[in-house]
Amino acid sequence: xxxxxxxxxxxxxxxxxxxxxxxSNELNIKILEEFYDVDIHKEYSSLLLHSNYGLEKFKLFxxxxxxxxxxxxxxxxxxxxxxxxxTRFGKVKFLIYVLMFHYLNGxxxxxxxxxxxxxxxxxxxxxxxxxxxxLFSYCYRVIxxxxxxxxxxxxxxxxxxxxxxxxxxxxxxxxxxxxxxxFQNGKCNYIFLSNYLEEKGILLLISVxxxxxxxxxxxxxxxxxxxxxxxxxxxxxxxxxxxxGPIFNDKKLEAISNADCLILPSFNEGKPLVILEAIxxxxxxxxxxxxxxxxLLPSNYPFLLKNISASVLESAIRNFENYTMExxxxxxxxxxxxxxxxxxxxxHRDDLLNIFxx
Numbered sequence: 303x304x305x306x307x308x309x310x311x312x313x314x315x316x317x318x319x320x321x322x323x324x325x326s327n328e329l330n331i332k333i334l335e336e337f338y339d340v341d342i343h344k345e346y347s348s349l350l351l352h353s354n355y356g357l358e359k360f361k362l363f364x365x366x367x368x369x370x371x372x373x374x375x376x377x378x379x380x381x382x383x384x385x386x387x388x389t390r391f392g393k394v395k396f397l398i399y400v401l402m403f404h405y406l407n408g409x410x411x412x413x414x415x416x417x418x419x420x421x422x423x424x425x426x427x428x429x430x431x432x433x434x435x436x437l438f439s440y441c442y443r444v445i446x447x448x449x450x451x452x453x454x455x456x457x458x459x460x461x462x463x464x465x466x467x468x469x470x471x472x473x474x475x476x477x478x479x480x481x482x483x484x485f486q487n488g489k490c491n492y493i494f495l496s497n498y499l500e501e502k503g504i505l506l507l508i509s510v511x512x513x514x515x516x517x518x519x520x521x522x523x524x525x526x527x528x529x530x531x532x533x534x535x536x537x538x539x540x541x542x543x544x545x546x547g548p549i550f551n552d553k554k555l556e557a558i559s560n561a562d563c564l565i566l567p568s569f570n571e572g573k574p575l576v577i578l579e580a581i582x583x584x585x586x587x588x589x590x591x592x593x594x595x596x597x598l599l600p601s602n603y604p605f606l607l608k609n610i611s612a613s614v615l616e617s618a619i620r621n622f623e624n625y626t627m628e629x630x631x632x633x634x635x636x637x638x639x640x641x642x643x644x645x646x647x648x649x650h651r652d653d654l655l656n657i658f659x660x
Contacts, residue, residue, distance in 0.1 A: 308380055309341070310340075310381070314346065327385060334383070367395075381442075382403045383658075384411065413445065416447060443464055445466050472579050489623075492521070492619070494564070495523050511543050513612075518542045523546045573595070578645055581640065600640045
């Protein structure tokens with residue numbers, strides 16, 4: 303491959319946006335830059351504007367659109383690599399970008415869908431099926447999170463050779479963070495790592511830990527993405543929960559690798575990067591079976607919870623607490639083996655480059 307081939311990337315990236323999608327985007331850009339000349343149109347979407355459709359969000363959209371237009375008109379690209387938002391506003395914006403690039407630049411469009419909930423509604427909606435069929439007719443490749451989506455899309459669209467499944471991986475050297483676990487019987491160290499949004503299950507998780515006896519300890523790390531939740535977390539006093547701001551890079555990896563268990567009780571997910579980060583170093587996880595979470599964990603994993611409820615979550619935490627040291631070490635080693643077999647950086651790199659092969 304030649305570096306003379308130009309790629310325009312459009313999507314969110316660190317440090318302006320810190321979440322699983324932006325971190326995955328960053329890794330993919332680094333891989334593509336080894337072989338392609340990559341220009342970046344960095345999208346920015348403030349967490350404070352999450353689910354907000356006011357004037358500020360419209361101003362941000364027009365700014366992003368103008369910057370994208372300048373790049374599209376200023377250079378001929380072989381590929382547009384663009385991440386697709388699953389919000390209503392994001393889908394409209396995405397369609398505008400795709401049509402603009404197609405008619406004003408003419409390159410090939412590679413769309414990356416990072417979410418696991420995009421295709422729930424199409425199963426019942428003829429209109430959305432029509433929308434997706436129309437949209438993907440402009441795409442050279444569509445990158446999906448799961449083979450379930452691949453199977454579903456092929457059931458109603460004629461573009462059967464355009465869908466590719468790309469599993470996420472992690473960008474750090476996970477081997478150096480693996481160490482002999484010093485699990486203890488009881489009094490485990492639990493962590494939550496995500497933005498503080500209600501759909502991430504943070505309020506449910508706190509309510510569960512506050513019902514547990516003293517001695518249970520949960521350390522939470524994340525960005526404050528909702529003013530009401532921020533006010534609640536900062537003004538409340540918890541006996542078993544410690545609220546912290548976001549942590550990055552080595553501090554984040556140290557927290558994950560030193561934790562006995564990571565809990566992510568989200569109500570809606572695709573394949574969250576933080577789960578991969580945890581299992582790559584052998585940190586057990588407790589999570590609900592939503593989105594494609596089951597594809598991130600070994601079959602019959604005991605802490606993939608089928609029902610979303612406080613009682614189920616509490617029972618799982620108590621169950622993990624009662625595991626012996628040997629059982630926790632076995633669980634940890636199993637997760638590392640599963641990660642190495644399915645989500646290695648080398649496999650991800652080969653799969654990504656194959657998608658961009660003409």
